Amino acid sequence: MAETGGMPQTVRVGTRASALALTQTGHVADALTALGGGEHELVRVRTDGDRLTGSLASLGGTGVFVTALRDALLEGRCDVAVHSFKDLPTAVSPGLVVAAVPVREDPRDALCARDGRTLATLPRGASVGTGSPRRAAQLRAARPDLEVVDIRGNVDTRLKRIEADLDAVVLARAGLARLGRLDAVTEALPFDVMTPACAQGALAVEVRAEDAAAGTPLARALAALDHRPTHLAVLAERALLSRLEAGCAAPVGAHAHLGADDVLTLEAVVLRVDGTAALRRTASTTLAGGVAGPDGADPAAAAGRTALAAAALGTRLAEDLLAAGAADLAELGA
Numbered sequence: 001m002a003e004t005g006g007m008p009q010t011v012r013v014g015t016r017a018s019a020l021a022l023t024q025t026g027h028v029a030d031a032l033t034a035l036g037g038g039e040h041e042l043v044r045v046r047t048d049g050d051r052l053t054g055s056l057a058s059l060g061g062t063g064v065f066v067t068a069l070r071d072a073l074l075e076g077r078c079d080v081a082v083h084s085f086k087d088l089p090t091a092v093s094p095g096l097v098v099a100a101v102p103v104r105e106d107p108r109d110a111l112c113a114r115d116g117r118t119l120a121t122l123p124r125g126a127s128v129g130t131g132s133p134r135r136a137a138q139l140r141a142a143r144p145d146l147e148v149v150d151i152r153g154n155v156d157t158r159l160k161r162i163e164a165d166l167d168a169v170v171l172a173r174a175g176l177a178r179l180g181r182l183d184a185v186t187e188a189l190p191f192d193v194m195t196p197a198c199a200q201g202a203l204a205v206e207v208r209a210e211d212a213a214a215g216t217p218l219a220r221a222l223a224a225l226d227h228r229p230t231h232l233a234v235l236a237e238r239a240l241l242s243r244l245e246a247g248c249a250a251p252v253g254a255h256a257h258l259g260a261d262d263v264l265t266l267e268a269v270v271l272r273v274d275g276t277a278a279l280r281r282t283a284s285t286t287l288a289g290g291v292a293g294p295d296g297a298d299p300a301a302a303a304g305r306t307a308l309a310a311a312a313l314g315t316r317l318a319e320d321l322l323a324a325g326a327a328d329l330a331e332l333g334a
């Protein structure tokens with residue numbers, strides 16, 4: 001971020017125009033200011049994902065919500081971009097870094113059904129809306145009688161389908177929480193029934209690489225906003241996705257959790273799209289030196305080693321899954 005005459009300029013925080021993006025970006029921007037990062041303003045950036053209405057799969061998979069924000073960062077039209085982490089492609093973006101991952105919301109998927117129904121009490125043949133192959137496969141695995149309906153649109157549009165024509169929809173609980181719509185949730189689906197998408201419920205705060213390393217008030221605020229347990233969990237989940245060469249539209253779920261004694265545990269599921277078969281694996285690793293790194297050591301180097309260990313866990317679990325036939329099962333790369 002540029003400084004003029006020693007006075008930091010206002011931090012320009014880029015956001016998509018959707019209600020969800022505006023709330024989550026607003027929270028991050030407020031937090032950065034509260035942590036001493038300076039005054040901020042929100043800059044609205046229009047993305048292809050907001051403009052196009054075709055199915056997510058037909059838009060060419062990952063990244064449609066992200067590219068315009070990244071371009072705005074790289075071209076200097078904003079200084080900070082806030083993404084739903086699960087929408088970020090796993091490929092690194094040259095010149096940009098995820099400088100902070102704030103503490104994660106509850107990552108579970110939520111069933112929002114009419115008449116207070118749960119997955120177990122939905123009537124036979126009930127219609128359930130989702131645009132996600134991962135959710136569709138897991139719904140079919142749990143309840144082969146359901147009619148899974150492909151739906152699109154923002155959270156509000158999807159919730160309206162419950163009154164209009166569907167018995168239920170499945171959405172990320174985190175998005176509903178951020179929008180103040182937890183009233184619509186009739187069941188938070190357990191991990192073994194509905195394993196979330198990699199990084200679901202987490203945000204990625206992205207900046208130009210030189211701004212993360214600059215020792216400025218913004219760089220310090222970003223470091224303070226970073227929640228190391230969330231960051232490490234998400235690194236493991238995304239390394240798995242990357243090694244599987246799967247995008248956000250693949251029938252793959254994963255959830256990592258940092259437990260006591262610095263043990264990071266990653267659970268993943270890869271499904272056949274129709275839900276008739278699934279591979280589920282779990283692996284753990286102890287993050288040597290602790291999450292923050294050993295006292296007295298170079299903290300940046302220790303943090304780097306811990307991050308590599310978290311990512312290695314995801315890579316290893318992906319390789320287990322591939323060895324068991326995950327690519328054919330889920331038609332990855334097909």
Ligand SMILES: NCc1[nH]cc(CCC(=O)O)c1CC(=O)O
Nearest residue numbers: 084086171172174175200201202
């Ligand atoms: N792909 C859409 C998307 N990207 C992020 C969220 C909100 C929840 C989150 O931060 O994971 C949603 C909506 C949904 O999946 O219901």
